[in-house]
Amino acid sequence: MIATMEYVDILDRSEQLGKMVLDSDVMTAYNNSQKELKEDSEAQRLIKTFKDIKENYDDVQRFGRYHPDYSQIMKQVRASKREMDMNDKVASFKIAERNLQKLLDEISEYVALSTSEEIKAPKDGAALSDSGCGCGSGGSCGCAS
Structure with a gap:
C-alpha cells in the first residue's frame, strides 16, 4: 500500500498534469x-x-451481402461519410481530435515507461495490446493482435 503522503502527492501531481492538458494549446x-x-x-x-x-x-450488417439492400446501403454509407468528412468543420474537428489523442497517448506512454519498461501504453489511439490494434477479437478482424 502506498504511504498516505505519497498517495496525496501523486494525486496532486496528476491534478496538475490534468490542468496542464486542459490549459494546453492542443485542448484549446x-x-x-x-x-x-x-x-x-x-x-x-x-x-x-x-x-x-x-x-x-x-441493420444490413446483420445479414451481410445476403440482405436485399446491401449494395445500395453500402454505397449510401460511403457517399454520406465522404461528404461529411469533406466538410471543413468536420475535418478540422477530426484533426484537433487526433492531435489531442496523440498528446494523451504521449503522456500515457511517458508515465508508463517512467514506471516500468514492461507497462504497456496506448499508441495512436489504440487500446492496450502488443500489436497496437486493441480490437480484442483475438485477431479475427485481421489485425495482428
Missing part, C-alpha cells in the same frame, strides 16, 4: 473546433444524415 484548438462544428448547421446536417444512414447500415 480541440474545444474551438468542437464549438465551431456544433454551431455549423451544414456540418450538423451532414452528421445527422450519416447517422441516419448508419442505422440502416447496422
Whole structure:
C-alpha cells in the first residue's frame, strides 16, 4: 500500500498534469473546433444524415451481402461519410481530435515507461495490446493482435 503522503502527492501531481492538458494549446484548438462544428448547421446536417444512414447500415450488417439492400446501403454509407468528412468543420474537428489523442497517448506512454519498461501504453489511439490494434477479437478482424 502506498504511504498516505505519497498517495496525496501523486494525486496532486496528476491534478496538475490534468490542468496542464486542459490549459494546453492542443485542448484549446480541440474545444474551438468542437464549438465551431456544433454551431455549423451544414456540418450538423451532414452528421445527422450519416447517422441516419448508419442505422440502416447496422441493420444490413446483420445479414451481410445476403440482405436485399446491401449494395445500395453500402454505397449510401460511403457517399454520406465522404461528404461529411469533406466538410471543413468536420475535418478540422477530426484533426484537433487526433492531435489531442496523440498528446494523451504521449503522456500515457511517458508515465508508463517512467514506471516500468514492461507497462504497456496506448499508441495512436489504440487500446492496450502488443500489436497496437486493441480490437480484442483475438485477431479475427485481421489485425495482428
